[in-house]
Amino acid sequence: MIDPKKIKSQLCRALTAFWELQKREATDLIEYELHELENLFALLVYSPFIGLPLPPSSVAYELLPYMESELKALLVRSTRASDMLSDIASVFDGL
Amino acid sequence: MASAVIIAGILIYVFLYHIFGGFLAKKIIKVDDSRKTPAHSHYDGVDFIPARRTVLFGHHFASIAGAAPIIGPVIALAWGWLPGLLWVWLGNIFIGAIHDYFALMASVRCRGCSIQFIAMDFFGKKTGRYVQWFVLFLLILVIAAFGAVVGKTFESSPQVASSYFFTVLAALALGVLMYRLKMEFKLATLIGIALLGLSLWLGKLFPVSLSYNTWMVILFAYIVTASALPVNVLLQPRDYLNSWLLYAGMVLGVVGGLGSLCRFTAPAVTQFAPVVLESRATPFWPIIPLIIACGSLSGFHSLVASGTSSKQLDKETDGLFIGFGSMFTEGMLSTLVIVCISSFGLMIFQEKLGASPLPGSWGRDYSSLLNHEKIGGPVSLFSLSYARMISRTLPFISEKILGIFAAIWVSSFALTTLDTTNRLGRYVISDLSSDLREKSQVFHHLVTNKWIASLIPAVLGIFLAASGKYKVIWPAFGAANQLLASIALITGTLWVIKASRIKRSAWIFIPSVFLWVTVTCALAWFIVFVLPGYIRENILTGIILAVISVAMMVINLLLSKSFYLKSSNE
Numbered sequence: 001m002i003d004p005k006k007i008k009s010q011l012c013r014a015l016t017a018f019w020e021l022q023k024r025e026a027t028d029l030i031e032y033e034l035h036e037l038e039n040l041f042a043l044l045v046y047s048p049f050i051g052l053p054l055p056p057s058s059v060a061y062e063l064l065p066y067m068e069s070e071l072k073a074l075l076v077r078s079t080r081a082s083d084m085l086s087d088i089a090s091v092f093d094g095l
Numbered sequence: 096m097a098s099a100v101i102i103a104g105i106l107i108y109v110f111l112y113h114i115f116g117g118f119l120a121k122k123i124i125k126v127d128d129s130r131k132t133p134a135h136s137h138y139d140g141v142d143f144i145p146a147r148r149t150v151l152f153g154h155h156f157a158s159i160a161g162a163a164p165i166i167g168p169v170i171a172l173a174w175g176w177l178p179g180l181l182w183v184w185l186g187n188i189f190i191g192a193i194h195d196y197f198a199l200m201a202s203v204r205c206r207g208c209s210i211q212f213i214a215m216d217f218f219g220k221k222t223g224r225y226v227q228w229f230v231l232f233l234l235i236l237v238i239a240a241f242g243a244v245v246g247k248t249f250e251s252s253p254q255v256a257s258s259y260f261f262t263v264l265a266a267l268a269l270g271v272l273m274y275r276l277k278m279e280f281k282l283a284t285l286i287g288i289a290l291l292g293l294s295l296w297l298g299k300l301f302p303v304s305l306s307y308n309t310w311m312v313i314l315f316a317y318i319v320t321a322s323a324l325p326v327n328v329l330l331q332p333r334d335y336l337n338s339w340l341l342y343a344g345m346v347l348g349v350v351g352g353l354g355s356l357c358r359f360t361a362p363a364v365t366q367f368a369p370v371v372l373e374s375r376a377t378p379f380w381p382i383i384p385l386i387i388a389c390g391s392l393s394g395f396h397s398l399v400a401s402g403t404s405s406k407q408l409d410k411e412t413d414g415l416f417i418g419f420g421s422m423f424t425e426g427m428l429s430t431l432v433i434v435c436i437s438s439f440g441l442m443i444f445q446e447k448l449g450a451s452p453l454p455g456s457w458g459r460d461y462s463s464l465l466n467h468e469k470i471g472g473p474v475s476l477f478s479l480s481y482a483r484m485i486s487r488t489l490p491f492i493s494e495k496i497l498g499i500f501a502a503i504w505v506s507s508f509a510l511t512t513l514d515t516t517n518r519l520g521r522y523v524i525s526d527l528s529s530d531l532r533e534k535s536q537v538f539h540h541l542v543t544n545k546w547i548a549s550l551i552p553a554v555l556g557i558f559l560a561a562s563g564k565y566k567v568i569w570p571a572f573g574a575a576n577q578l579l580a581s582i583a584l585i586t587g588t589l590w591v592i593k594a595s596r597i598k599r600s601a602w603i604f605i606p607s608v609f610l611w612v613t614v615t616c617a618l619a620w621f622i623v624f625v626l627p628g629y630i631r632e633n634i635l636t637g638i639i640l641a642v643i644s645v646a647m648m649v650i651n652l653l654l655s656k657s658f659y660l661k662s663s664n665e
Contacts, residue, residue, distance in 0.1 A: 014149075021153035023280060026273065026335040028154070029326040035141055073141045082526075085230065086202075086209030087142070088519055090402030095161040095237060095388070095395045095512055095576065 032091045039077060042070045096359045097434045097484070101352045104184070104430040108423040111188050116419045119193065123591060123602060124200050126411040133207035134407050143207065145409040148416055156421040157338050158399045159195075162474075162509035163576075164390035164425050166244055168432045169473035170569065171386045173371045173461045174379050175364040176437040180430065182383050183390050187426035190606045191392030194580055195400050196418035197587030197603060202401035203408055204594065210401040214586040217593075218657050222582075224527070225650050229579045231523045231552070232643050233395070234516045236572035238318070238556025241509035243565035244474055246310040248506055251471025255478075255502040256305070258298025259510070262503060265290035266333035273335075274327040284339075291336055295499045307563055314513070315557045321514035322549060330514070337507050344504045347485050347497075348431040354488030360441040362457050369458030372566050372625050381617040384610070385573035390429025392610070394579025396422070432477060439480040444470070447479075462566070472565065474509075478502035513556075520552035521545060555639065562636040567629045570621055571644055577614040578651050584610055585658055611655070618648055 045063055047054040120126045134145040146154075171179040198210045205213050215223035249256035269287040272278045278286075305313070321329055371377035371386070384391065400418055408414055444451035447469045452460035470476055478501035486494040525548055531539040541547060559568055584607040592600045622644050630637030 017147060017149040018153075019281070020147065021150045022284065022335070022338065024150060024154055025157060025338045026280070026284075026331065029331040029334065030274070033326050069140065073139050076137065076139045076142070080207075083209050083212045085211055085227070085519075085522060085526075086398045086402035088402075088522055089395065089398035090155075090158050090400075090404060095159075095163045095393060 028091060035073070038070050039074050042067060042074045046071075097355055097357050097438050098353045100180070100359075100434050101349060101430065104427055107184060107188075108427065112415075112419060112423060115188065116192070116196070116415050119196065119419075119602065120412070120415045123600075124197075124411075124414075126200075126414065128410045128412055130411060132203055132408045132410060133405065134409060137207060137406075142403070143406045146407040148409060148413040151404060151407055151409075151413070152417050152420060155399065155404045155417050156424055157341065158404075159389070159393070159396045159421055160341060160425055160428065160508075161389065161512050162241060162244070162505050163388050163393070164429045165432050165477055165505050165508075166473045166569070167387040167573070168390055168429045169436055169477050170371065170462075170465070170566070171383065172361060172433070172436050172440065173365065173369045173377075173458055173465075174383075175362045175457065176359060176433055177363040178379055178383070179387060180433050182387055183426055183429045183433065186384070186387070186391030187422060187429075190580075190584070190610055191396075191426070192419045192422040193603055193606060194392055194394075194584045194587065195396045195422045196415065197591065198397035198583050199400035199405055199408070199418040200411070200414050201587055201590045202405035203411065203414060204590075207406040208401070210397040210583045210586060213401070213590060214582060217586060217589050218654075218661050222654065222657065225654050226579070226582060227523050227527050228650055229394070229575055229582070229647065230398075231520065231527065232647055233572070233575040233579060234520045234523070234552045235555045235559070235643065236568065236575050237516055238513055238552055239559035239568045240565060240572040241513055242311065242314055242557055242560035243563060243568055244472055245506050245509045245513075246307050246314060246560060247472035247563070247565060248474040248502055249310045250305070250307045251468060251475055252478075252499075252502060253302030253304040254298050254499055255475075255506060256298075256310070257301050257303040258295050258499050258503050259506050260303070261294035261297045262291060262336065262507065263329070263333065265294045266329055266336055269336065270328050270332035273332060284335075287332070287336055288339055291339070295496055295503065298499055298503075299495060308561060311557055311561045314510075314560075315553060317510070318514045318517060318553050318557070319550070322517040330511075333507070334511060337511055340500075340504045340507060344501065345428060345431070347489075348428075348435070348481065351481075351485035351488045352431055352434050355438065355484050357438040357484070357487065359437040360439075361437040365458030365461075369462070371462050372570060372621075373564070373628055375624055375628070378620070381613040381620065382570065384577045384613055385570035385617050385621065387429065388573045388576050390426055390432075392422075392577070392580050394576045394581070394583055397580065397583035435477060435480040435484050439483040440476060442483065443476060443479045466566070474502055474505045477505065513553075516552055516556075517549040521548040524548040524551060559636050559639060562633045564629060564633070564636075567625060567640065570617075570625070571640055574614060574618045574621065574644065575647060577610065578618070578647060581607070581611045581614055581651075582654060589658075589662060615648075615651060615655075618644065618651070622648065 044054055045060050048057055134143050137143040168179050201213050202208055211223050211226040214226060268290055272283045272286060368376040368378045404417055441451050444464055448467060452464055465476055478498045481501040482494045482497035485497050525543045528539055528542045588603045588607045591603060626641050630641060
């Protein structure tokens with residue numbers, strides 16, 4: 001027996017997934033650029049660590065609690081720094 | 096016939112997805128949902144993040160689908176519709192889908208590393224360099240092949256050219272609505288789609304007629320400008336509109352193909368070696384993988400699969416749907432292309448040229464007629480045939496608008512690839528030149544300058560495209576892509592043998608050896624038989640293409656040696 005309620009709920013789920021996909025299609029490049037900028041910002045704020053005293057250390061320390069997630073992401077990315085080819089290939093469009 | 100082929104394609108793919116894909120997943124990869132994927136084990140909320148499988152499927156498919164699965168099958172129709180269709184189906188099922196799925200799962204099991212890194216792990220650091228060289232060659236040849244095909248389309252169809260530039264304006268407007276004015280997403284989408292429709296109509300009203308070489312200059316300026324702009328201005332909204340073009344194109348194609356109830360007028364088989372490349376009798380084997388690339392198999396997919404997809408896979412069982420399923424969907428797209436041309440290609444030739452390749456002389460004439468200025472190359476023939484097929488089923492839609500829509504669909508994908516290759520090119524060139532830092536700092540600074548690194552593939556690619564010989568450039572692009580696929584497949588095979596210690600590795604060992612032998616023979620044939628004639632006609636571009644092709648062959652043989660030594664030791 002065909003259950004109209006089941007079909008309706010499955011259609012709703014499919015449509016929700018479709019819009020979620022489209023939102024992702026409309027933001028993935030910007031998101032990629034945003035992560036790059038966040039990495040850059042984290043590097044600028046904590047540049048004294050690599051010998052470039054750009055902001056005063058006090059500013060860097062003050063920002064430290066707010067930078068937790070950026071620093072974690074930056075650390076993970078730094079371990080994959082030499083393996084970014086596939087990431088770039090999959091963010092930008094295919095052949 | 097058209098409906099029968101589409102239905103047969105869907106049934107074969109669905110059946111083999113469950114039977115063959117299920118076998119690979121359970122018996123060879125041995126998927127296990129209790130094993131954490133990198134999206135969970137390395138969760139960072141940024142790169143490693145689990146995604147819903149339907150969403151990841153759509154994103155993966157949009158990333159692998161471009162213009163190549165449409166253009167390749169059109170050129171391959173010279174052999175008749177059956178050989179091309181069989182190569183799409185069999186190549187897709189037994190090589191391409193396995194390649195994509197194994198690249199994805201190898202990456203998932205190796206903490207989300209790229210296929211390049213996994214290959215380096217197996218075969219040493221040099222292999223990583225070789226992969227990068229292949230990617231660099233691929234980028235240059237993609238720009239050349241797609242640039243030449245789009246230039247040919249724009250030259251022969253001025254309405255398509257102007258429509259494309261109207262769609263660029265539509266994308267710019269959508270960018271402002273979405274990202275500056277922050278308009279509600281669905282409303283902005285509706286306006287974007289309406290603007291897209293308006294662009295097609297305006298393009299029809301205001302055609303722009305320019306010479307091929309002028310289009311080459313404009314395309315070069317477009318690539319440089321588009322890749323230099325912030326992504327939210329043009330690239331992102333245009334990619335978003337492209338995704339709608341892709342879905343609309345595929346849905347309309349399936350509906351049109353099923354409803355048109357037309358017979359195939361193209362011959363099923365012509366001859367083993369019809370004239371395809373540069374007035375040369377071109378044998379079906381080994382050349383076919385150089386002509387039909389992405390619809391059947393593509394090395395670029397291994398990069399995508401081991402890029403963001405492997406880092407966002409929620410559970411291992413989803414991998415089959417993402418890797419295998421996306422490749423099958425792309426195969427279905429190529430099937431639609433073959434159906435269109437086989438049904439209406441002959442009619443289009445008759446209308447445009449007053450003559451058509453008779454079934455008996457199809458193999459001899461098809462390629463030269465495809466290149467005729469009144470036809471305008473593979474994109475134009477596809478768009479005209481596609482429009483005719485849809486208008487049979489949906490007669491209330493203007494055939495002319497449908498033709499422009501189809502041409503814009505393919506051209507947009509080709510041009511998107513052109514401007515994004517610049518970013519990849521910059522990364523690859525910077526990495527490849529890292530060894531130069533100690534030897535010559537000045538040269539290293541020069542090559543890694545972001546403008547120079549971005550421009551190297553664009554300049555070389557457009558320079559090659561300016562020769563207008565897409566039939567010579569296209570197989571070279573196919574060779575670079577398939578050699579990359581060959582590396583990825585061999586890496587996948589060794590990964591399975593090493594990691595799973597199973598006895599059924601023949602299922603991927605045989606396709607990987609077959610692919611390597613085929614592509615190596617095809618590249619050798621291309622270098623020996625096609626390039627000398629091309630060099631005689633176009634000395635400078637011929638030499639560049641010859642250098643790239645010979646370099647690919649040398650790297651391929653070096654890689655094979657290291658593969659052989661490594662697998663013997665293992």
